Amino acid sequence: xxxxxxxxxVGAFVVLAVIAMVMLSLKVSNLASYGGDDDSYEIxxxxxxxxxxxxxxPVSAGGVRVGxxxxxxxxNKQFTAVVTLQxxxxxxxPVDTSASILTAGLLGEQYVGLxxxxxxxxxxxxxxxxxxxxxxxxxxxxxxxxxxxxQEE
Amino acid sequence: MxxxxxxxxLQQIGYKTLSRFNRVGRASLFLWQVLxxxxxxxxxxxxxxxxxxxxxxxxxxxxLVAGLFVGMVLALQAYIVLVDFGAEESxxxxxxxxxxxxxxxxxxxxxFAGRAGSALTAEIGLMKSTEQLSGMEMMAVNPMKYIIAxxxxxxxxxxPLLTSIFMxxxxxxxxxxxxxxxxxxxxxxxxxxxxxxxxxxxxxxGMIKSLVFGFVVVWIAVFEGHDCMPTSEGLGQATTRTVVHxxxxxxxxxxxxxxxxFNV
Numbered sequence: 315x316x317x318x319x320x321x322x323x324v325g326a327f328v329v330l331a332v333i334a335m336v337m338l339s340l341k342v343s344n345l346a347s348y349g350g351d352d353d354s355y356e357i358x359x360x361x362x363x364x365x366x367x368x369x370x371x372p373v374s375a376g377g378v379r380v381g382x383x384x385x386x387x388x389x390n391k392q393f394t395a396v397v398t399l400q401x402x403x404x405x406x407x408p409v410d411t412s413a414s415i416l417t418a419g420l421l422g423e424q425y426v427g428l429x430x431x432x433x434x435x436x437x438x439x440x441x442x443x444x445x446x447x448x449x450x451x452x453x454x455x456x457x458x459x460x461x462x463x464x465q466e467e
Numbered sequence: 468m469x470x471x472x473x474x475x476x477l478q479q480i481g482y483k484t485l486s487r488f489n490r491v492g493r494a495s496l497f498l499w500q501v502l503x504x505x506x507x508x509x510x511x512x513x514x515x516x517x518x519x520x521x522x523x524x525x526x527x528x529x530x531l532v533a534g535l536f537v538g539m540v541l542a543l544q545a546y547i548v549l550v551d552f553g554a555e556e557s558x559x560x561x562x563x564x565x566x567x568x569x570x571x572x573x574x575x576x577x578x579f580a581g582r583a584g585s586a587l588t589a590e591i592g593l594m595k596s597t598e599q600l601s602g603m604e605m606m607a608v609n610p611m612k613y614i615i616a617x618x619x620x621x622x623x624x625x626x627p628l629l630t631s632i633f634m635x636x637x638x639x640x641x642x643x644x645x646x647x648x649x650x651x652x653x654x655x656x657x658x659x660x661x662x663x664x665x666x667x668x669x670x671x672x673g674m675i676k677s678l679v680f681g682f683v684v685v686w687i688a689v690f691e692g693h694d695c696m697p698t699s700e701g702l703g704q705a706t707t708r709t710v711v712h713x714x715x716x717x718x719x720x721x722x723x724x725x726x727x728x729f730n731v
Contacts, residue, residue: 331628334635
């Protein structure tokens with residue numbers, strides 16, 4: 315086979331591999347959601363208990379995904395979990411917005427749900443959400459239920 | 468009498484152990500020489516392109532077919548298990564994660580060892596037994612630069628490319644089975660995958676694995692060819708060793724890399 319044909323075939327092979335790589339990065343994995351990080355901003359929220367929340371868990375408002383959890387740390391002075399939320403720049407929320415940790419479905423993954431307030435001012439980068447509701451821990455709920463049942467009798 | 472036999476046995480064991488070490492040493496020195504010759508290949512891309520054709524393009528067909536069927540079978544098996552839990556929508560997650568993290572790099576490594584590695588060993592071994600390599604040295608052409616290094620570099624480049632093609636085609640195969648045969652909704656299939664597959668943790672780690680596998684398999688292949696006994700029997704043994712040692716190296720390294728990468 316002559317050199318030209320070989321070069322054409324090798325070129326086609328490399329192009330095919332590049333197409334495969336592009337598909338893997340954009341269609342299969344979450345690389346696309348890394349994009350647009352430039353205009354996103356971070357706010358913090360403190361929770362007593364975050365349950366099974368993880369980094370990269372979704373943040374949604376009204377069921378629409380508006381950002382993700384970018385970091386989770388523990389505040390050793392106030393003994394609360396500090397969750398950093400990365401919100402996409404095109405979404406703005408009032409300063410009296412509330413954040414609660416919810417579960418998708420009965421046993422699904424946990425996410426942060428934002429409930430917008432009515433204030434005129436919006437949250438800016440570095441802002442903090444004051445009204446928070448911790449995750450529902452199934453063991454605690456069952457424990458409380460049994461305790462109240464026992465008291466009734 | 469018995470003492471003699473015991474001594475003979477001991478001597479045999481010692482000899483075999485020493486020759487193992489000898490081989491490992493030769494293989495390492497060989498690798499060093501190949502790495503030193505790589506700049507020569509970069510200056511002469513023609514040699515590299517020709518070898519990319521032999522190890523890459525000619526391996527492409529078996530990669531495409533194997534990838535397609537692996538993806539399709541995975542989707543079917545995942546469905547059988549997941550449908551019992553009413554979680555058949557997670558089928559795409561199971562297919563994509565197992566392909567990206569394990570099956571893509573490992574399958575490609577094994578197929579590459581069988582298809583291209585054995586051919587490399589046979590080609591270089593035959594050059595050695597027909598004294599083409601010594602002939603080159605007589606003409607002051609360094610076979611390390613002209614024969615071995617282009618093949619080595621082409622292999623190291625080809626394996627990650629083949630792996631990415633394998634991954635893509637396997638996921639497309641899984642997509643076809645899931646949506647056309649099992650009736651999973653198309654949007655659910657892709658969104659489940661995108662929500663849970665991480666580019667750096669899953670895709671990039673899979674590609675790093677394939678780079679390591681490619682390096683080791685090609686190293687074994689060219690070394691076995693260069694080091695074989697220059698007889699027809701020795702050539703056969705060397706080709707077999709390439710496939711066996713190459714495959715075992717892929718599987719063993721896969722365990723180590725998985726343990727390192729995914730913090731188990």
